[in-house]
Amino acid sequence: MKVREILMGAALLSLALNTIAENPLPLMADVEIFPLATNRTLEPSALPLVLEDDVFSSAYYDTLAILGTENRCSKFFGGPPTVDIFNQIIAKMRKDYFSANVGIRMSGTTVTVHDFQTNKAYRLFEKVIINGNGPFYRSRYPDSASLPGIGTYGPDTREARVLMLLHELGHTIKSDDGKWLLPDDGGDDSLSRRNSMKIEKVCGEEISNRSRVEGKTEETAKASPL
Numbered sequence: 465m466k467v468r469e470i471l472m473g474a475a476l477l478s479l480a481l482n483t484i485a486e487n488p489l490p491l492m493a494d495v496e497i498f499p500l501a502t503n504r505t506l507e508p509s510a511l512p513l514v515l516e517d518d519v520f521s522s523a524y525y526d527t528l529a530i531l532g533t534e535n536r537c538s539k540f541f542g543g544p545p546t547v548d549i550f551n552q553i554i555a556k557m558r559k560d561y562f563s564a565n566v567g568i569r570m571s572g573t574t575v576t577v578h579d580f581q582t583n584k585a586y587r588l589f590e591k592v593i594i595n596g597n598g599p600f601y602r603s604r605y606p607d608s609a610s611l612p613g614i615g616t617y618g619p620d621t622r623e624a625r626v627l628m629l630l631h632e633l634g635h636t637i638k639s640d641d642g643k644w645l646l647p648d649d650g651g652d653d654s655l656s657r658r659n660s661m662k663i664e665k666v667c668g669e670e671i672s673n674r675s676r677v678e679g680k681t682e683e684t685a686k687a688s689p690l
């Protein structure tokens with residue numbers, strides 16, 4: 465009898481723990497977490513678009529090369545820890561097809577992370593969708609009119625793709641003054657364009673350098689069927 469009571473107690477305890485594990489976060493619009501360590505290294509398999517999509521993969525590695533080295537652009541985003549944040553965004557990114565003038569859309573619940581190791585704060589959106597109809601992949605609307613460029617770069621160019629990825633990164637990182645590097649611009653085309661220009665001003669030189677250094681990568685990526 466005594467053994468049975470102990471077993472019952474253990475079962476109840478384990479039930480309580482399960483309930484907690486199934487509801488780890490309250491459903492709120494903005495959840496703050498304080499991780500002990502965020503120095504994760506993501507396996508390539510955690511980045512599905514990098515594996516499956518040659519055009520995307522090329523833009524990803526271009527951006528990584530800029531963020532992973534010391535330059536004005538990587539410094540603007542906060543230096544080496546930014547690579548980890550960028551990878552977390554890319555791990556969430558999926559491809560979909562919608563209104564052509566949107567390049568990448570981040571939406572849904574956000575999780576704000578305070579990383580005490582790097583003393584950086586950033587947020588991750590629940591959904592990060594890259595538009596297969598938009599300027600990342602296409603230069604024209606379905607009716608064949610030209611899509612607007614990104615910054616001073618034409619749509620569907622290597623430079624525009626890197627600028628688009630850096631633009632989204634700008635929405636996720638908090639600057640030292642407590643504001644996001646780029647203000648929210650959902651539904652505001654004019655602010656979105658200004659945000660792209662702001663990033664191009666800081667990163668334009670590095671973005672153009674990538675194309676000069678390895679001009680062949682773009683040809684390879686463009687020649688691959690999607």
Ligand SMILES: [Zn+2]
Pocket residue numbers: 631632635646648649650656659
């Ligand atoms: Zn934006």
